[in-house]
Amino acid sequence: MPTAARLTAAICLAVLAGVLSIxxxxxxxxxxxxxxxxxxxxxxxxxxxxxxxxxxxxxxITAGINNGLTGVFVxxxxxxxxxxxREMLKKAMLRHYAGLGEGLIASISIGAEYFMVxxxxxxxxxxxxGGALSGLITNLVNRRFP
Numbered sequence: 001m002p003t004a005a006r007l008t009a010a011i012c013l014a015v016l017a018g019v020l021s022i023x024x025x026x027x028x029x030x031x032x033x034x035x036x037x038x039x040x041x042x043x044x045x046x047x048x049x050x051x052x053x054x055x056x057x058x059x060x061i062t063a064g065i066n067n068g069l070t071g072v073f074v075x076x077x078x079x080x081x082x083x084x085x086r087e088m089l090k091k092a093m094l095r096h097y098a099g100l101g102e103g104l105i106a107s108i109s110i111g112a113e114y115f116m117v118x119x120x121x122x123x124x125x126x127x128x129x130g131g132a133l134s135g136l137i138t139n140l141v142n143r144r145f146p
Contacts (some may be wrong), residue, residue, distance in 0.1 A: 004145035005138050006054025010046045012134035013071055017045030027117050041079055048075040057142035068135020072127045084111035
């Protein structure tokens with residue numbers, strides 16, 4: 001059921017996903033073609049906010065911060081999975097893998113490589129602070145518009 005908390009959480013995580021995407025782009029190799037990188041991440045932010053953060057909105061400050069951090073964790077996990085599988089499928093179309101198992105293992109290693117690239121202090125601080133603020137804002141909206 002649509003609520004103000006779900007909408008607020010979705011918008012907050014989509015904006016945070018956009019900011020994080022812009023921060024991640026300079027960290028990638030120069031030859032990287034990003035294509036729909038930012039829109040995909042913002043769509044994942046909308047989805048994570050709507051499905052993960054929105055229904056869990058409550059009235060406490062601690063619960064709000066925890067909810068926001070959970071939402072950001074899910075957003076990063078979904079983003080890594082989406083982009084590593086997307087990259088694996090690009091390579092699979094060029095016949096880089098012998099079979100399905102090799103492709104799945106490669107997607108896990110691609111995801112681990114992406115995680116090592118984005119595991120920097122500015123990204124972590126932005127994700128933590130942005131997630132906490134998103135959770136608090138979602139709780140404030142849930143209190144005002146139950």
